[in-house]
Amino acid sequence: MDSMSPIxxxxxxxxRLAHAADGPPSLAAAMRYAVFPGGARIRPRLCLAVARACADDRPGLSAAMAVAIELMHCASLVHDDLPCFDDAPTRRGRASVHKAFGEPIAVLAGDALIVLAFQFLADAGRGAPARLPAMIGIVARAAGAPHGITAGQAWESEKDIALAAYQRAKTGALFAAATAGGACAAGHAERSWHPLGERIGEAYQIADDIRDVVSNERDLGKPVGRDASLGRPNAVASFGLRGAVARLEDLVASAIAAIPPCPGALELRAHITAEASRLLPRELARPAA
Amino acid sequence: MDSMSPIxxxxxxxxRLAHAADGPPSLAAAMRYAVFPGGARIRPRLCLAVARACADDRPGLSAAMAVAIELMHCASLVHDDLPCFDDAPTRRGRASVHKAFGEPIAVLAGDALIVLAFQFLADAGRGAPARLPAMIGIVARAAGAPHGITAGQAWESEKDIALAAYQRAKTGALFAAATAGGACAAGHAERSWHPLGERIGEAYQIADDIRDVVSNERDLGKPVGRDASLGRPNAVASFGLRGAVARLEDLVASAIAAIPPCPGALELRAHITAEASRLLPRELARPAA
Known part of the structure; x- marks a missing residue:
C-alpha cells in the first residue's frame, strides 16, 4: 500500500527526472536530500487547495504547479543556508545541504532544483500547453528578480532595505504564486488570486517571527533568535508579542475575506482556517471563538 | 541608429524583465554585468543559424531560445567563478561577478538568470504555446541534472569522474540545446539536431583546452593553465598539441556532416565553417585547403 501523500x-x-545511472551521484543525492523529508509543504498544499476550489479540471497541471513551487522553496533554503548567507549548519533538524554534501554541490543542487521546477511544469503542460506560459510566468516572477524570492534575499545585501518590498519578495511571492498558480492550473484567471496568497504569506512571516523569538531550537530544527543576530526586521520586535499575534490573526481574517468567488470557496476557507491554527506555538494560540 | 545585434x-x-524601481538594485546590476558585454555569443548565434536553416517561421520564438541558452551560459559562468569552485577573480578581462558585487549577490544573480531564461521563453511562447513544452524541456535538460551543465560542474566534485559524461554535460549539453532548440523553435523535430551541437561542443571544448595551454592570459581574459592546476582533463595533455588540433578539425568535419536535411543547409554549413576558423589561436590554424 502506498501511504505517501500525492504531493x-x-x-x-x-x-526521478534529475537522476540517471550515468549522472553525477552526489548532485542527485543532494537534490533529494534537499526535498525529502520536507517541512509542512504548506505552499504546495495551499496551491492544491486553491486548484480544488476552482474545480481542478487538470489535476496533473495543478500537481506540477504545486511541485514547482515546493522545489523553488527547497532550492531557496539550500542557497539561503550557504556560508555567504545564513551559514546555517542545520535545517529541519539535520545537517544543511552544504554541511552534508559540501558547498559546490549545494550551489549546484539549488541551481538544478530551480531548473527542475520549470522542467516538471513543462512536462505536465504538454497536455494543455495553452495554460503553460501563464503558469511558468507565475513561478518565474515568484522566484526571480525583481520581486521574487531571489530578490527578497538580495535585499539583505542592500544598505537601504525597502522593508515592505523585502518581505513581499522574500515570503509573500511564493505564497502568492501558490494561490495564483493553483487557480491558473485549473483554468481560472490568476489575477484575483494574488491578494489571498500575499496575506497568507504575510501571516506566515509573522508566525515565523514569533517562533524565531519564542520557540526553542529543538522544536524549530534551526537556530532561533537568528533574525535579531542578523539584524533582520522582526514583527515581535516591532509590535511586541501580543501585537504580533493580533496582527497575524487580522491577516488570516483578511486572507479569508480575499478568497475570490469560486465553486469551492467554503472548503478553501476551512483549509485556510485549519492551516492558520497551526501557525502559532500552542501556548500562544487563543481558543477558537 | 541602433547598431546592436539582434541577440x-x-x-x-x-x-529589463528583471529590473524594477522597487526591486533590489544590486541584483539587477549584477545580472546585467554578468550578461553585458558578452563573449562571442557562440551558442545563441548557432541557435539562430539553425533556426534560419529551418526556415524560421517564428523569429520571436527562436530569439527567445537563443536568449535562454545564453542566459543559462552566463549564469553558469557566474556560479563557476565562485570561491567554492574556480575562485576566479576575473572573467572576460574584468572582475568576476562575486568580486564586483560580493558572493551573496553573485549566487542570487546566477539563480535569477536561470529563472529569467525560462520566463523569457514562456513569454515568447504565448503566441505558439504548442512548441513551448519541448523548448523548455531542451533548455532544462541542458542546464539541470543529470546531464546538463550543473551536472557537468558537479562531476568535478566526484571522486571517480566519468570523463565522457563530464565533458558532454559540461560543454556539449548547451551546444546541443542550441541546435535542437533552434530547430524546435522553428517547428522542426529536435531529435536529429542533437549530434550537430554535441560535436560542435566537443570541438569547442578542445579549442578551449588548446587555448588554456597556449594563449596568454591577456588574450583570454581569464587565468590560463587552470585546467592543469585544477587537475581537470585537457585534450592537449592527452593527445599532444598536434593531436588536439587534428581532433578538433575532425570534429568540425563530422559536425558539418551531421547537419540534418533542411532548407538552409548550405548557409548553415558556411556559418559553422566560419565559426570553426575562429576557434584556434591564429598561429595554430592551418590555411583552408
Whole structure:
C-alpha cells in the first residue's frame, strides 16, 4: 500500500527526472536530500487547495504547479543556508545541504532544483500547453528578480532595505504564486488570486517571527533568535508579542475575506482556517471563538 | 541608429524583465554585468543559424531560445567563478561577478538568470504555446541534472569522474540545446539536431583546452593553465598539441556532416565553417585547403 501523500509522490516523480545511472551521484543525492523529508509543504498544499476550489479540471497541471513551487522553496533554503548567507549548519533538524554534501554541490543542487521546477511544469503542460506560459510566468516572477524570492534575499545585501518590498519578495511571492498558480492550473484567471496568497504569506512571516523569538531550537530544527543576530526586521520586535499575534490573526481574517468567488470557496476557507491554527506555538494560540 | 545585434537587443529585452524601481538594485546590476558585454555569443548565434536553416517561421520564438541558452551560459559562468569552485577573480578581462558585487549577490544573480531564461521563453511562447513544452524541456535538460551543465560542474566534485559524461554535460549539453532548440523553435523535430551541437561542443571544448595551454592570459581574459592546476582533463595533455588540433578539425568535419536535411543547409554549413576558423589561436590554424 502506498501511504505517501500525492504531493510527496509528485515530488518524487520530479526528482526521478534529475537522476540517471550515468549522472553525477552526489548532485542527485543532494537534490533529494534537499526535498525529502520536507517541512509542512504548506505552499504546495495551499496551491492544491486553491486548484480544488476552482474545480481542478487538470489535476496533473495543478500537481506540477504545486511541485514547482515546493522545489523553488527547497532550492531557496539550500542557497539561503550557504556560508555567504545564513551559514546555517542545520535545517529541519539535520545537517544543511552544504554541511552534508559540501558547498559546490549545494550551489549546484539549488541551481538544478530551480531548473527542475520549470522542467516538471513543462512536462505536465504538454497536455494543455495553452495554460503553460501563464503558469511558468507565475513561478518565474515568484522566484526571480525583481520581486521574487531571489530578490527578497538580495535585499539583505542592500544598505537601504525597502522593508515592505523585502518581505513581499522574500515570503509573500511564493505564497502568492501558490494561490495564483493553483487557480491558473485549473483554468481560472490568476489575477484575483494574488491578494489571498500575499496575506497568507504575510501571516506566515509573522508566525515565523514569533517562533524565531519564542520557540526553542529543538522544536524549530534551526537556530532561533537568528533574525535579531542578523539584524533582520522582526514583527515581535516591532509590535511586541501580543501585537504580533493580533496582527497575524487580522491577516488570516483578511486572507479569508480575499478568497475570490469560486465553486469551492467554503472548503478553501476551512483549509485556510485549519492551516492558520497551526501557525502559532500552542501556548500562544487563543481558543477558537 | 541602433547598431546592436539582434541577440544583444533580445538579451537587453530579457534583462529589463528583471529590473524594477522597487526591486533590489544590486541584483539587477549584477545580472546585467554578468550578461553585458558578452563573449562571442557562440551558442545563441548557432541557435539562430539553425533556426534560419529551418526556415524560421517564428523569429520571436527562436530569439527567445537563443536568449535562454545564453542566459543559462552566463549564469553558469557566474556560479563557476565562485570561491567554492574556480575562485576566479576575473572573467572576460574584468572582475568576476562575486568580486564586483560580493558572493551573496553573485549566487542570487546566477539563480535569477536561470529563472529569467525560462520566463523569457514562456513569454515568447504565448503566441505558439504548442512548441513551448519541448523548448523548455531542451533548455532544462541542458542546464539541470543529470546531464546538463550543473551536472557537468558537479562531476568535478566526484571522486571517480566519468570523463565522457563530464565533458558532454559540461560543454556539449548547451551546444546541443542550441541546435535542437533552434530547430524546435522553428517547428522542426529536435531529435536529429542533437549530434550537430554535441560535436560542435566537443570541438569547442578542445579549442578551449588548446587555448588554456597556449594563449596568454591577456588574450583570454581569464587565468590560463587552470585546467592543469585544477587537475581537470585537457585534450592537449592527452593527445599532444598536434593531436588536439587534428581532433578538433575532425570534429568540425563530422559536425558539418551531421547537419540534418533542411532548407538552409548550405548557409548553415558556411556559418559553422566560419565559426570553426575562429576557434584556434591564429598561429595554430592551418590555411583552408
Amino acid at each position: 510527496e509522490r509528485s515530488l518524487g516523480q520530479a526528482l | 544583444e537587443r533580445s538579451l537587453g529585452q530579457a534583462l
